[in-house]
Amino acid sequence: MYNIGIDLGGTNIAAGMVDETGKILIKGSMPTNRERPTDEIVSDMALLAKKLIDDSAIDISSICSVGIGCPGTVNLETGEIIYSNNIPMEHYQMANKFKEHLDLPVRIDNDANCAALGEYTVNGNNSSVFVLITLGTGVGGGVIMNGKIFHGFNGAASEPGHITLISGGKQCTCGKKGCWEAYASATALISQTEEAMALNKNSIMYDIAKCEGKVSGQTAFEAAKRGDSAAEQVVKNYIRYLADGIVSIENVFQPEIIAIGGGISKEGDYLLKSVREYTSDNGFNKYMKKTNIVAAKLFNDAGIIGAAMLSKI
Amino acid sequence: MYNIGIDLGGTNIAAGMVDETGKILIKGSMPTNRERPTDEIVSDMALLAKKLIDDSAIDISSICSVGIGCPGTVNLETGEIIYSNNIPMEHYQMANKFKEHLDLPVRIDNDANCAALGEYTVNGNNSSVFVLITLGTGVGGGVIMNGKIFHGFNGAASEPGHITLISGGKQCTCGKKGCWEAYASATALISQTEEAMALNKNSIMYDIAKCEGKVSGQTAFEAAKRGDSAAEQVVKNYIRYLADGIVSIENVFQPEIIAIGGGISKEGDYLLKSVREYTSDNGFNKYMKKTNIVAAKLFNDAGIIGAAMLSKI
Numbered sequence: 001m002y003n004i005g006i007d008l009g010g011t012n013i014a015a016g017m018v019d020e021t022g023k024i025l026i027k028g029s030m031p032t033n034r035e036r037p038t039d040e041i042v043s044d045m046a047l048l049a050k051k052l053i054d055d056s057a058i059d060i061s062s063i064c065s066v067g068i069g070c071p072g073t074v075n076l077e078t079g080e081i082i083y084s085n086n087i088p089m090e091h092y093q094m095a096n097k098f099k100e101h102l103d104l105p106v107r108i109d110n111d112a113n114c115a116a117l118g119e120y121t122v123n124g125n126n127s128s129v130f131v132l133i134t135l136g137t138g139v140g141g142g143v144i145m146n147g148k149i150f151h152g153f154n155g156a157a158s159e160p161g162h163i164t165l166i167s168g169g170k171q172c173t174c175g176k177k178g179c180w181e182a183y184a185s186a187t188a189l190i191s192q193t194e195e196a197m198a199l200n201k202n203s204i205m206y207d208i209a210k211c212e213g214k215v216s217g218q219t220a221f222e223a224a225k226r227g228d229s230a231a232e233q234v235v236k237n238y239i240r241y242l243a244d245g246i247v248s249i250e251n252v253f254q255p256e257i258i259a260i261g262g263g264i265s266k267e268g269d270y271l272l273k274s275v276r277e278y279t280s281d282n283g284f285n286k287y288m289k290k291t292n293i294v295a296a297k298l299f300n301d302a303g304i305i306g307a308a309m310l311s312k313i
Numbered sequence: 314m315y316n317i318g319i320d321l322g323g324t325n326i327a328a329g330m331v332d333e334t335g336k337i338l339i340k341g342s343m344p345t346n347r348e349r350p351t352d353e354i355v356s357d358m359a360l361l362a363k364k365l366i367d368d369s370a371i372d373i374s375s376i377c378s379v380g381i382g383c384p385g386t387v388n389l390e391t392g393e394i395i396y397s398n399n400i401p402m403e404h405y406q407m408a409n410k411f412k413e414h415l416d417l418p419v420r421i422d423n424d425a426n427c428a429a430l431g432e433y434t435v436n437g438n439n440s441s442v443f444v445l446i447t448l449g450t451g452v453g454g455g456v457i458m459n460g461k462i463f464h465g466f467n468g469a470a471s472e473p474g475h476i477t478l479i480s481g482g483k484q485c486t487c488g489k490k491g492c493w494e495a496y497a498s499a500t501a502l503i504s505q506t507e508e509a510m511a512l513n514k515n516s517i518m519y520d521i522a523k524c525e526g527k528v529s530g531q532t533a534f535e536a537a538k539r540g541d542s543a544a545e546q547v548v549k550n551y552i553r554y555l556a557d558g559i560v561s562i563e564n565v566f567q568p569e570i571i572a573i574g575g576g577i578s579k580e581g582d583y584l585l586k587s588v589r590e591y592t593s594d595n596g597f598n599k600y601m602k603k604t605n606i607v608a609a610k611l612f613n614d615a616g617i618i619g620a621a622m623l624s625k626i
Contacts, residue, residue, distance in 0.1 A: 073600045082600045129466045143565075145458075152567020153442045156598040163561035167478050167496075167554060176560065176595040183480075241480060247489065248476035252456075252565060254465020282489040284475040287386045287395045288467040 002058055004049050004066045004104075005118075005308030007111060007300070010034055010086045013045055014300060017052045017063075018308035022121035024301060026056045034087040039097065041087070046101030065105040067307035069114030070094060076155050079108050107310035111303055113149045113158075116142025117313070118306030119259050123297050127256035131249055132296060133160055135217075135242070135262035138173070139181040143253060148313045161185070163248050165241060180245035186217040186263055189238050193220045193231075200230035217264045225270070239271065243278035250291050251284045261296030268295055315371055317362050317379045317417075318431075318621030320424060320613070323347055323399045326354070327613060328361045330369045330376075331621035335434035337614060339369045347400040352410065354400070359414030378418040380620035382427030383407060389468050392421050420623035424616055426462045426471075429455025430626070431619030432572050432609050440569035444562055445609060446473055448530075448555070448575035451486070452494040456566060461626045474498070476561050478554060493561075496554035499530040499577055505547050506533040513543035530577045538583070552584065556591035563604050564597045574609030581608055 002025070006015040009032060016027035028048055032041060049066060072084025079095020095106040109117075116132035124130045130144040139161030143150040151157050161181035162174050169178030170188075182188055193215050197205050205223045209215045220238070223231030246258060260272065276293050283290070298305065315338070319328040322345060329340035341361055345354060362379060385397025392408020408419040422430075429445035437443045443457040452474030456463040464470050474494035475487050482491030483501075495501055506528050510518050518536045522528045533551070536544030559571060573585065589606050596603070611618065 073598075127466060153440060153569035154567050154598070154601040154603075156601040157565065157567035159564045159597045162564040162597040163476060164478055164557045165480050167557040174597050176597075178557070244477045244480040244491070248561065249565070251472045251475040252470065252562070254467050254470035256466035284472045284487050284489075285386075285467070285469040288469040290467075 001064050002056075002062055003064050003308035003311055004052060005114075005304040005306065006045055006049065006066065006068045007114065007303030007307055008032070008041070008045065008068060008070050008087065009111070009303075010071065013041070013048060014304055015045070015048045015052055016301070016304040016308065017056045017058060018305055020312075022118065022305045022309060024304060025058075026052055027301075027304060028052060028055075032087065038087070038089055038092055042094065042097045043101060046098060049102055060104070063104060065107055065311035066098065066102065067114070067310035068094060068098065068106065068108045069111035069303045069307040070108055071111050073156060074108050074110055076109060076151065079106060081108070105311065109149060109307070109310055110142070112140040113142040113151075114306030114310070115140075115261070115298075115302040116144055116306065117149055117309050118302035118304065119261065119296050119298050120144040120147070121305055121309050123259065123294075124257060129253055129255040131160070131253060131255040131258045132302070133246070133249070133258060133260050134296070135184060135186055135260065135264040137185060137187055139185050139245070143255075160245070160249055163245060165245055180241070180248075183241035184238070184245055188241075189217050189220065189234075189264065190215050192234050192238060196220070196230045196234045203230045204228045205231050218267075221267050221270065239274045240278065242271075243275045243282075246275060246293065247279050247282050250279060254285065254288075255291050258291055258293050259296040260293065261299065261302065265295045314375055314377050315369075316377050316621035316624055317365060318427075318617040318619065319358055319362065319379065319381045320427065320616030320620060321345070321354070321358065321381060321383050321400065322424070322616075323384065326358055326361060327617055328358070328365055329614070329617040329621065330365045330371060331618055333625075335431065335618045335622060337617060338371075339365055340614075340617060341365060341368075345400065351400070351402055351405055355407065355410045356414060359411060362415055373417070376417060378420055378624035379411065379415065380427070380623035381407060381411065381419065381421045382424035382616045382620040383421055384424050386469065387421050387423055389422060389464065392419060394421070418624065422462060422620070422623055423455070425453040426455040426464075427619030427623065428453075428574070428615040429457055429619065430462055430622050431615035431617065432574065432611050433457040433460070434618055434622050436572065436607075436610050437570065442566055442568040444473070444566060444568040444571045445615070446559070446562070446571060446573050447609070448497060448499055448573065448577040450498060450500050452498045452558070453575075456568070473558075473562055476558060478558055493554070493558035497551070497558055499575065501554075502530050502533065502547075502551050502577065503528055505551060506544075509533070509543045509547045516543045517541045518544050531580075534580050534583065552587045553591065555584075556588045556595075559588060559606065560592050560595050563592060567598065567601075568604050571604055571606050572609040573606065574612065574615065578608045
């Protein structure tokens with residue numbers, strides 16, 4: 001049996017035909033064009049799903065469900081998107097609307113939760129508590145407990161990016177000050193890099209940014225690897241922010257695995273080695289088995305696979 | 314059927330005979346005298362349990378188990394205390410030692426987890442996710458999910474007091490800097506009160522502390538209620554520290570109920586009203602049902618009741 005997973009993003013709609021083990025057999029994508037009416041977006045999502053069915057030559061009777069990972073706050077029971085800022089939606093009946101185009105059981109969940117479930121499915125090693133943290137525009141993620149997405153009592157969990165890192169600190173997009181996201185997202189790292197560049201006019205960060213065409217989440221890491229002292233300081237501070245939030249997550253959840261995803265995770269062990277050292281020294285748990293901190297492996301496929309797996313949990 | 318619950322504290326051993334609903338039928342206590350050999354402490358714990366059996370006149374065949382809430386890190390499977398700083402113990406076979414004195418099934422867990430389970434049993438309203446936060450010498454607590462203690466993958470969860478509140482901030486007793494505990498415990502509040510007193514020699518906090526015989530967690534609250542501006546600032550800052558940590562807990566766990574215990578929680582609505590306002594304004598969840606923040610009700614009985622309930626989960 002198979003499931004179709006759809007990852008509804010602000011830029012692209014990505015979808016895949018996924019087998020029961022979480023393997024994508026075939027996938028496709030199209031632009032979201034998020035400013036248009038949501039009904040049109042959903043119509044295109046269904047077209048993409050139908051194309052996957054045609055191209056894979058899988059009989060529709062072998063397809064259990066369609067799962068959709070959506071931005072914003074969703075009602076898991078009714079398939080409604082209660083509110084999304086990224087793609088403007090409010091009380092939108094996503095599951096029902098989709099079914100008008102393709103009559104299969106539809107499950108929806110938050111996109112970050114789907115990514116966590118996808119990463120868990122392929123790389124979670126059956127861990128009883130698994131956390132995905134993605135370092136992108138924001139700090140997102142999700143928590144998987146005993147193979148199921150942890151939703152809290154109200155469906156709104158988990159939002160690890162919005163734990164406090166510095167009480168009363170930098171303004172976060174969520175309205176609160178001092179969230180982890182305001183220090184550890186790629187957006188925050190770019191700001192930290194730009195601030196350091198403004199104070200260090202001779203830094204090779206300027207050369208790297210010029211080659212890249214912009215300041216990115218890689219700029220400071222690349223310059224630090226070449227021995228630029230201002231960049232080294234940016235990276236050191238950033239890793240401290242990142243690791244201090246990871247310690248918080250460890251101390252409350254004690255996950256077997258924390259997988260770090262998003263663009264910055266591509267720094268791999270250069271980043272993770274320092275994070276592991278800090279969390280090992282500063283985690284509250286000194287006597288029990290320790291959390292394994294790893295790089296996420298699926299990148300953009302995580303959301304597709306997790307959405308496809310929604311019907312299985 | 315009944316269970317005996319024992320709360321092994323640094324100062325006192327408290328124990329009670331508890332029925333299946335979590336009601337204490339009879340209870341007793343004795344000093345721990347924690348400097349003496351642990352075998353002697355355990356012998357006294359068993360004496361206390363036997364006295365409860367005699368005094369209650371309950372036949373031993375009607376007693377299912379003895380539950381022991383212990384400080385430190387415990388191995389739930391083997392009944393071993395791996396490490397405790399409060400009462401010096403290292404790899405101590407608590408359950409087996411206790412059984413040498415009283416041959417009943419013995420379950421052990423961390424004392425804060427037991428308190429959370431006790432509070433949940435009596436005041437948890439069958440909530441699917443319940444968190445107890447205790448504001449005492451430290452900030453402790455535990456998480457109850459679907460009626461069971463949440464232990465993480467390794468038995469070390471949950472330590473909500475050791476989430477980061479101000480990265481790189483005040484030294485915490487755990488070794489890390491900037492933990493919530495270093496700002497929101499009664500110990501921290503007393504330091505904050507003393508610092509404000511040193512800067513405000515005319516504050517009525519001096520009069521209140523003189524009457525009380527010491528600066529306590531109540532000093533600033535009492536002075537603030539009487540209009541002392543320095544005390545008002547202490548209370549305002551303290552509530553901000555407390556509420557900012559609670560927002561972190563809400564954003565990751567989305568609990569149906571967060572119960573606040575420990576001495577400071579006796580301030581009741583004077584404290585909780587401000588905490589609720591802050592978390593309502595600053596929580597990430599704007600569209601789903603909100604966490605109910607309440608005062609814990611059981612105080613010292615929570616640990617006894619929770620320990621007694623260990624055999625039922």
